[in-house]
Amino acid sequence: MEQEVNPKVEELKELGKFGLINFLGEKFSHYNSSTLSGLGENAAVIAHGNTDSVVSSKLFIENIHFDMTYVPLKHLGYKTITVAVADIVAMNALPKQVLVNIAISNRFSLEAVNELTDGMQLCCDRYGIDLAGLDMSSSQTGLIITVTAVGEVEEKSLVQRVGAKENELICVSGDLGAAYTGLILLEREKKVFEVNPNEQPNLEEYSYLLERQLKPEPRVDIIQKLKEAGITPTSMTNVNDGLASALIHLCKASKVGSVIFENKLPIDLLTFRTLKDLNIVSTTIALNGGEDYELLFTIAQKDYEDLKKVDNVSVIGYIKEEAAGNQLITNDDRQIELRAQGFGEVRD
Amino acid sequence: MEQEVNPKVEELKELGKFGLINFLGEKFSHYNSSTLSGLGENAAVIAHGNTDSVVSSKLFIENIHFDMTYVPLKHLGYKTITVAVADIVAMNALPKQVLVNIAISNRFSLEAVNELTDGMQLCCDRYGIDLAGLDMSSSQTGLIITVTAVGEVEEKSLVQRVGAKENELICVSGDLGAAYTGLILLEREKKVFEVNPNEQPNLEEYSYLLERQLKPEPRVDIIQKLKEAGITPTSMTNVNDGLASALIHLCKASKVGSVIFENKLPIDLLTFRTLKDLNIVSTTIALNGGEDYELLFTIAQKDYEDLKKVDNVSVIGYIKEEAAGNQLITNDDRQIELRAQGFGEVRD
Numbered sequence: 001m002e003q004e005v006n007p008k009v010e011e012l013k014e015l016g017k018f019g020l021i022n023f024l025g026e027k028f029s030h031y032n033s034s035t036l037s038g039l040g041e042n043a044a045v046i047a048h049g050n051t052d053s054v055v056s057s058k059l060f061i062e063n064i065h066f067d068m069t070y071v072p073l074k075h076l077g078y079k080t081i082t083v084a085v086a087d088i089v090a091m092n093a094l095p096k097q098v099l100v101n102i103a104i105s106n107r108f109s110l111e112a113v114n115e116l117t118d119g120m121q122l123c124c125d126r127y128g129i130d131l132a133g134l135d136m137s138s139s140q141t142g143l144i145i146t147v148t149a150v151g152e153v154e155e156k157s158l159v160q161r162v163g164a165k166e167n168e169l170i171c172v173s174g175d176l177g178a179a180y181t182g183l184i185l186l187e188r189e190k191k192v193f194e195v196n197p198n199e200q201p202n203l204e205e206y207s208y209l210l211e212r213q214l215k216p217e218p219r220v221d222i223i224q225k226l227k228e229a230g231i232t233p234t235s236m237t238n239v240n241d242g243l244a245s246a247l248i249h250l251c252k253a254s255k256v257g258s259v260i261f262e263n264k265l266p267i268d269l270l271t272f273r274t275l276k277d278l279n280i281v282s283t284t285i286a287l288n289g290g291e292d293y294e295l296l297f298t299i300a301q302k303d304y305e306d307l308k309k310v311d312n313v314s315v316i317g318y319i320k321e322e323a324a325g326n327q328l329i330t331n332d333d334r335q336i337e338l339r340a341q342g343f344g345e346v347r348d
Numbered sequence: 349m350e351q352e353v354n355p356k357v358e359e360l361k362e363l364g365k366f367g368l369i370n371f372l373g374e375k376f377s378h379y380n381s382s383t384l385s386g387l388g389e390n391a392a393v394i395a396h397g398n399t400d401s402v403v404s405s406k407l408f409i410e411n412i413h414f415d416m417t418y419v420p421l422k423h424l425g426y427k428t429i430t431v432a433v434a435d436i437v438a439m440n441a442l443p444k445q446v447l448v449n450i451a452i453s454n455r456f457s458l459e460a461v462n463e464l465t466d467g468m469q470l471c472c473d474r475y476g477i478d479l480a481g482l483d484m485s486s487s488q489t490g491l492i493i494t495v496t497a498v499g500e501v502e503e504k505s506l507v508q509r510v511g512a513k514e515n516e517l518i519c520v521s522g523d524l525g526a527a528y529t530g531l532i533l534l535e536r537e538k539k540v541f542e543v544n545p546n547e548q549p550n551l552e553e554y555s556y557l558l559e560r561q562l563k564p565e566p567r568v569d570i571i572q573k574l575k576e577a578g579i580t581p582t583s584m585t586n587v588n589d590g591l592a593s594a595l596i597h598l599c600k601a602s603k604v605g606s607v608i609f610e611n612k613l614p615i616d617l618l619t620f621r622t623l624k625d626l627n628i629v630s631t632t633i634a635l636n637g638g639e640d641y642e643l644l645f646t647i648a649q650k651d652y653e654d655l656k657k658v659d660n661v662s663v664i665g666y667i668k669e670e671a672a673g674n675q676l677i678t679n680d681d682r683q684i685e686l687r688a689q690g691f692g693e694v695r696d
Contacts, residue, residue, distance in 0.1 A: 011457075011458045012456070012457065012458045012461070015458070017484055020458075020461070020484055021482050021483070021484060024461065024462070024465045024482060025479060025482050027465070027466070027469050028468075028469050028472055028478070028479040029472075029473060029478075030478045031476035031477065031478055032444045032445065032476070032477075032478050034444055034445075034500070035444070035445055035478040035480050037480070038480075039479070039480075039481065039482050043481070044445060044447055044480035044481045044498075045480075046401070046444070046445060046480070046498060048396035048397070048399055048401070049396070049397060051396055053394070053396070053401055053498075055403070055445075055447060055480070055481070055496065055498060056447075056481070057405060057447045057449055057481060057483070057494055057496040058449070058483070059449040059451055059483070059485060059492065059494050061451055061485070061487055061488075061492060063488055064451070064485060064486055064487060064488060065485070096380045096382055096383070096394070097380065097382075097383055097392060097394060097403075099392055099403060099404075099405045099496070101405055101406070101407040101494070103407060103409055103412070108360070109360065110360040110363070110368075113360070113368070113372065114372070117372045117375070118375070120376075121375050121376050124376055124377075125377060128379035128380070129379065129380075130376070130377075130378045130379055130380050130383040131373060131376040131387070132383050132385070132386075132387075132392035132393075132394070132403070133387065133391065133392045133403070133404070133405060134369050134372060134373050134387050135369070135405070135406070135407070136365055136368055136369060137407060137409070137412060137413070138412055139409055139412060140409075140411055140412060140489075141488075141489040141490070142489075144407065144409060144492060146405055146407050146449070146494045148403065148405040148447070148496045150392075150394060150401075150403060152382065
């Protein structure tokens with residue numbers, strides 16, 4: 001009987017993160033015509049005439065979302081801005097403002113808060129973002145950070161998860177799996193350090209992987225280049241929970257299916273080699289690794305030629321009818337149904 | 349020497365909450381002309397032609413901002429929306445959207461999350477606010493909630509802390525000190541319960557005080573009534589940290605001084621009697637109690653007649669030149685310099 005003490009917790013697990021969000025969200029009514037997009041999108045969209053505001057709010061909790069034993073505070077500050085801004089960029093909007101809340105415990109010094117906000121400032125300066133709100137409070141347990149990002153997009157340029165249509169091309173920016181590979185390395189070094197604190201890690205050769213994990217960039221450059229090339233994606237989302245999760249989510253919202261090809265997945269050579277040394281299949285990490293903060297989007301076939309002007313984007317497959325599901329064609333020509341195995345669970 | 353282990357922590361204490369926010373905020377540059385107000389205001393103001401968006405983000409941490417031993421989850425949900433919306437209302441804006449993040453620990457059941465969001469929904473329904481974003485994550489320690497509120501105001505109607513001028517009237521909505529008195533009662537009952545868990549508290553006679561603490565309302569009604577009466581306040585802020593703190597903050601932003609009268613402070617009779625029974629001076633609580641979520645604002649003298657059409661507002665004093673400081677004239681005609689003693693410290 002003991003496992004039945006709280007059957008409700010089991011219900012929560014069964015629902016999963018997105019199931020829970022949908023379940024809870026359903027009871028709320030909508031009153032304002034300015035509220036354009038619902039809970040299924042990367043960010044809230046609020047109409048103002050021809051321009052829309054796009055708003056995203058992210059919560060970062062010590063030991064859940066970051067581990068201060070190996071994350072430098074400056075990098076952490078930078079990354080919190082990136083993560084919030086990545087949701088704005090995923091709507092094809094340019095980030096303009098952030099509001100930041102920081103809760104710190106007693107062990108935090110002024111120097112530490114300074115480091116953290118230096119990292120935030122660096123990211124804001126790089127992308128021309130204004131700090132429009134800052135609040136501090138105390139925490140009994142650890143560091144907690146909230147970043148709310150606000151962006152702007154012309155209404156006709158707004159891109160959402162909804163919008164992909166059959167035969168359109170599936171594209172992804174940058175490369176996949178590097179951030180998660182960086183995390184594996186950091187976790188490994190942490191364990192080595194716990195056993196032998198005198199051992200100095202030599203991670204220099206992995207610096208690209210560590211940078212992808214510790215100091216990712218929001219792909220503002222990609223949406224700017226797409227605009228210059230005259231391309232408006234038909235649908236778009238942020239790859240923060242692994243490509244598989246992002247693609248399934250986008251296809252579900254757009255009511256379509258998809259096929260992607262293993263040999264088209266953009267995996268950096270260092271990611272591939274490092275994972276091989278660790279006996280991990282790089283395709284698994286590219287599909288499910290998480291924290292890439294790359295853009296997954298679809299374009300009309302007619303835009304294929306123009307896409308060549310945009311560096312750093314790979315075409316990895318195409319959109320099919322909904323009934324086809326979401327399929328991966330492997331290097332040995334097998335067809336595998338994609339499953340979301342990212343960090344998308346409430347209790348990870 | 350031991351107390352000098354971390355001198356930086358001492359620096360942090362010396363700066364205080366607002367000092368720290370100013371210190372950290374100074375290093376950020378502004379890039380966007382749409383960012384209208386700085387860190388000193390209740391909420392961020394973002395321009396869109398003739399309409400401004402007003403954005404506020406609030407972080408609520410278990411055992412820092414609320415105590416789940418006596419706060420019902422439904423009330424907590426309601427209150428988190430109120431607190432975020434109160435900052436929007438303080439800019440004379442109408443709340444339109446909220447984005448919510450909830451982090452829960454293992455002990456949380458679906459029923460509990462449901463209760464919490466039921467309370468949020470109740471407040472959203474009451475004030476016609478749309479839930480435009482909902483995210484869930486896990487927490488190792490306790491419940492953490494972020495509410496980001498977005499409001500709308502015509503640019504000409506925007507009211508900020510900056511704007512009060514000499515000889516204008518200082519007004520406050522509702523009554524003061526009740527919420528803090530409610531907190532004193534709840535803390536007392538908690539201690540009684542810890543000693544004798546069989547003792548059933550009888551708090552019925554204090555229901556107004558408990559409601560003010562557990563389920564406060566954002567004063568959307570006041571800004572609507574002021575609009576109907578044709579009054580635009582010259583400056584305004586939210587009384588969340590005690591009247592003294594709010595007034596000092598407003599006067600500092602407006603570069604003015606003030607005088608208020610003890611016998612004009614709106615204190616509910618039940619608050620007065622309860623505090624008297626507890627041997628606490630009610631003026632102290634009205635000035636420094638916190639969590640009133642009332643509006644403190646200034647109006648031109650010419651608007652005084654029109655103000656009579658607005659229920660539930662008291663004129664408590666007037667604005668003086670900056671050099672006058674902020675003075676309280678007591679019932680026995682003494683003059684006392686106001687000091688902020690609210691919850692405004694980082695380490696409360």
